[in-house]
Amino acid sequence: MSKKEEKQKENILAEKLEKKEIKEKKPENKPEEKRKYEEEIEDLKRNKLLLLAQIENQRKEFERQVGYAYKYGGRLVIVRMLDFLVALEGRALKAMQDDLKNASKSKPKDPELIDKFKSHLTGMEIIKDNFKKSLEEQGVKEIEVEIGKTQANVRYHELIEEIEVDNFSEGAVVEVVEKGYFFHEEVLRRTKVKIAKRPKVK
Structure with a gap:
């Protein structure tokens, strides 16, 4: 066998060996591995959606705070x-x-x-x-009060005095001492009122 033929034979053996090594290194397409990759992809998708939702919530909260600052600044x-x-x-x-x-x-x-x-x-x-x-x-609006009809409410009214009266129901506003006001939806100043109470039975 000539040197040239020997060299060709060695080259052929080397190529076969290299192909065998590559084949051995190549991962087999097993169903378990495929499922694992699919689960990882799903996890990544879920995490991405969660992240997007968090960003959207933060954006909305920022807009709400800016709106509040503008409205009530x-x-x-x-x-x-x-x-x-x-x-x-x-x-x-x-x-x-x-x-x-x-x-x-x-x-x-x-x-x-x-x-x-x-x-x-x-x-x-x-x-x-x-x-x-x-x-x-x-955005300022007066808190409306109807004497004798409006019932005192701690959210809107500050009690100054209770007055014994016969002609009003108990807790009804008898007199407005100082007017109260809303600022948009917020109670900025409660109305100072005097309210009716039942006369003592003699």
Whole structure:
């Protein structure tokens, strides 16, 4: 056998050996392994869906918080403005109305002074109405109370006093001491009220 033939024979044997090794290394396509890979793929799909759901929830929560901040961001300023409105309605205007009544009752009557009181009072009421309208545009709304019909509710009302009355049901609002307000859906200031209680049986 010539050297050339020997070399060819060696090459053929080497190729066969290499093919055999590759075949041995190649994994067999067993059903168990296939099932294992399929389970891993399903797990990856589930994890991906969970991750996407978490991201979506975080996005919604972020949007909710941004919306809340935008809606209620001016809350502190609104509280200060309501303090002013309550003081204007409950003190300044009331004092001016009382002064007008006293001036009208006084003898001798001074028509000029009475006209001045009326003019100032009208001006103050216009300012109050415009101010109240501006607050309403910002989401402020008065808590409505019907005397004798509205029942006191701790969520909306702050009890100032109980008054013995015959003509109202127990717990009904008898008098509004200070008005209360909503800021959007939130109770910003509870209405200060006096409520009815049953007279004591003698």
